[in-house]
Amino acid sequence: EFNLEDIISDPRLRPKISHYDVNIQDQIRRTYWLKGPYQPCNHTYPFREFGKASCRFVESWFNLHGTWLEYNIAKDAAFCLYCYIFKLDHGDQRGGDAFVTEGFTNWRKRERLQVHVGAHDSAHNIALGKCMALMNEKSHITVALSKQTNETKIEYHTRLTASIDVIRLLLQGLPFRGQDESEKFKNQGNFLEFLEFLSNHNESVQKVVLTNAPENLKQTSPQIQKDIVGAIASEIREAIISEIGDGLFSILIDESRDVSVKEQMTSILRYMDDKDCVIKRFLAIVHVLDTTSSSHKTAIDMLFSTHGLSISRIRGQGYDGASNMRGEFNDLKSLIIRENKAIFYVHCFSHQLQLTLVTVAKNDVQVALLFNLVASLSNIVGDILREKEAARLTKALGSDEVTSGQGLNQETLKRAGETRWGSHYGAL
Template identity: 60%
Template sequence: MYKVGSPLILQFPHSCCNTLGPLLDMDHQYITKTSSMRICHVVALPYPGRGHINPMMNLCKLVLSRQSRILITFVVTEEWLGFIATETKPDNVRFATVPNVIPSELDRAKDFPGFLEAVFTKMEAPFEKLMDEIEVETPVSAIISDTYMRCAVDVGNRRNIPVATVFPMSASVFTVFHHHELLVKNGHFPVELSERGEEHVDCIPGQWQIQEFHSTGPSIISQAGSDAFVSEGFCNWKKPERFQIHVGQPNSAHNQARQSCVNLMNQKQHIEVALSKQSDQVRTEYRTHLIASIVCIRFLFHQGFAFRSHDETEDSKNQGNFLGLLHFLAQHNEHFKSVVLKNAPRNLKLIAPVIQKDIVNAAANETTKAIISDLGDDIFSVLIDESHDVSIKEQMAIAIRYIDKKGHVLERFLGIVHVSDTTAVSLKMALESLFCQHGLILSRLRRQVYDGASNMQGEFNGLKSLILRENEYAYYVHCFAHQLQLTLVAVAKNHISIASFFSLVTNLINVVGDMQLQELNTRFVEVSTELLLCMACLDPMKFLDPTLGIVVHWCDQLRVLCHPSIGGFWTHCGWNSILEAVYAGVPMLTFPIFMDQVPNSKRIVEDWKIGWRVRREVRSESLVTREEISELVKMFMDMNSIERKDMSKRARELKEICPGAAAEGGSSISNIDAFLKDISQIHDPE
């Protein structure tokens, strides 16, 4: 029996923590004396973060797979409900929300200490109120909370409800937290890293000697020294040198906090002050200026005209359609004339090619969103054609065909995707990437229309066949336009006049194409390589080479790691990601940043020996260069090297441990059953 309010720490051995994923699909019938008890109501309160919510939901699913007579109320913020509401969950799990009293998940990294403070201080009151509403319907038998949600224990104490807390990090990290007083007692914390950074620590029960603790430990426990300088008050006057240790180096937490305080007191630097200096007139003029550029671009869009000219200088007689139209608009509208071209600030004319492209991209995105919104969740067909452009780059044009709400059959262009080659596998990956970008799924595809090339309609390895293996309803139709082309080719071979006509058309296209290519080369001369690299950093989606990688908004990480083509995993060493990689048997490149990620990296590299560090020096703050990353990845992915073979072998050995832990009688199942037995005794002591 647990004492009321005493948190139970659910910790699983390292060899079995990573088995939660496969257990979600198990359908065990857990028959014990508790099967006849009344429904047990459990409230689950995760910490508001993806790395905490996912494990908590997995735990709930695992518990329900062992005992179905449990109702779980899963409590999240209103914002987080919007993120996870559509994800699959058991019928016995229901969502409940508290108001968004903490900073948004989308920008919490701007002030992470402030986010933690809000979680620790502002969540208790709304959670208490929610518990009042929940218990009116069904009394709560137990609370399962994240260890970081301290308010759950306080609420449980006041309501005489037992609380079990789930620690989402590794057992070794929990041990360091739990025995923090031993570190202080033995003089290991706080410490000056420059003097004792490589000291061994052997006072933690259950842990072997921890080398480099002082290069990892402080990032786990505190970056500022201890609570003596925050909430408890400093009283150890026999060791005044502690003050100097607390102040630390120029980049220490103390000095950063001090500088933040100085900045806060300097009112002239506040963003509100800077914004208030912008008068309403300036904002109105800028809006009018921007509207003028947008109006011109919309007209050129509608007419399908080119934007630029080969000579856009002020002395040019033909500056191109965009500038020419903007001049025309200014001459016939005094409202626009007062804010554009010569009357605009020299650094804010909104006529540069990059500005034009930004507006074009914004219009393209809005148009695509409108098409996807019009399609909704209906079925659709896809039309694909691939060829190389004038710069000899392979590309794939994609259009969709669907029936709108009024019954009209519509064909809409979706985009052009550059591909590394025209093999069926490359084309399918490019298609899936575009579908993922726009929220389309392959299961809603009902027809695929291509030409008759072998890479498109091949019976065994063509794009058609690859899609049919995943969706048997995506029927293939040979493109009618391509059939017409084949007919014209056959006719031209037998009629000299028709062949001469198409030869003339081909020559005309080649002449125009050469002119366009020359203009393209001229444009690239105008832009330096450095500028292109800067633009790539600002928006990598537009500059990422599709032959080297794909950027997606979200993916099922475990499913990706389990794919046989995956040879390695670059990770910041969050514990959930490590468990998934171990379960998949994938070696890792570790790049820890803070907190438990640093000792997790040590376990991967030094203890399990299934990965390498990207940054050799744990405490190094220097950037890793592109050349270093390239060389490291090449060595890491050399499947024929002895070191790589040994690392892959050890990863497979760890992977083979997982099924045993997940099997009936394994450590994961035994731990969950023991927990359920304790909960049932609390809920139904008879």
């Protein structure tokens, strides 16, 4: 049972809302709203150096932004209560993450506080609107649905079903959104274009979607798309876990760095169904802090705990040949075998094939020289800039000096990998 005494007010110490059980998240949000922002007063705020100038947090800012502005003493940083309570999944507002996770510290540019608030459709004001709606019991979903007519309910169901049908089609590997989804743009992205196509071939759908839908209930926003995809993914995972039941299974693990330079670990389960057919199912992609075997093991433990799986039921494990995966001592393979000695290890056959292709190609002297030249150039150019650029971006994002968002600050050199033959073409 949730205890209100466990609520942590300090913005640097409190956990994310998503870390709480989904059934009590709204209760957590209401509690934080009623407690108000964390504003330590009568504190000697330290100075920060900005070139030749020294600036610090000013307590009077609490009066200007008293309903949302928070301050953490240990980090000397400002935060936003509204955005913490209802943080959007997509980072499309300038400085959004700075006021939620890292903390705003650029005291030289205090006008950024007002910039964070933004216009009526900013992430900050959207979060405020959600807070107000949550506290207004009349806007609760059960009350709203009870007041709807049968016709309105049917229209809502038809509209939602149409969005779900389009998303199920796009889940075949097609991109959802376009660069510009405004009505003046000819190609608004696959989701909206397919929804329009569906409406043109179904009169009942056409009456309730797109321009014929209420402005506040179109069921087409990026957030709605993400929510539906998330619900579908949850149902699929539950079906996979249910199909495995109490049976034994194997795990296939691999990790790679994505375009945002984050390490992502993929997890696949291999098991026998009730017809004795071998089944392979993708379970999840998990972000890991680094490429060490301990980080991978921790990620697997958390993933298994979330889905009710146990390492004791594993009978096989398959990875690539990297030292952190299948070394001699503290690799991932060894860490898992320590908990279950019945697990059999198999080196990934695709990985072996890739190594074979690269080795055969390098038997040609000119090809080998080309590979070595490209690798050397990537290392020299990449290493010189990587650490300096990473430090600069981290500091700039923390102080809200650069914009954060999807596809931003993610430029990096594509490097060839010995385990992926196609990566050599991409590096060139």
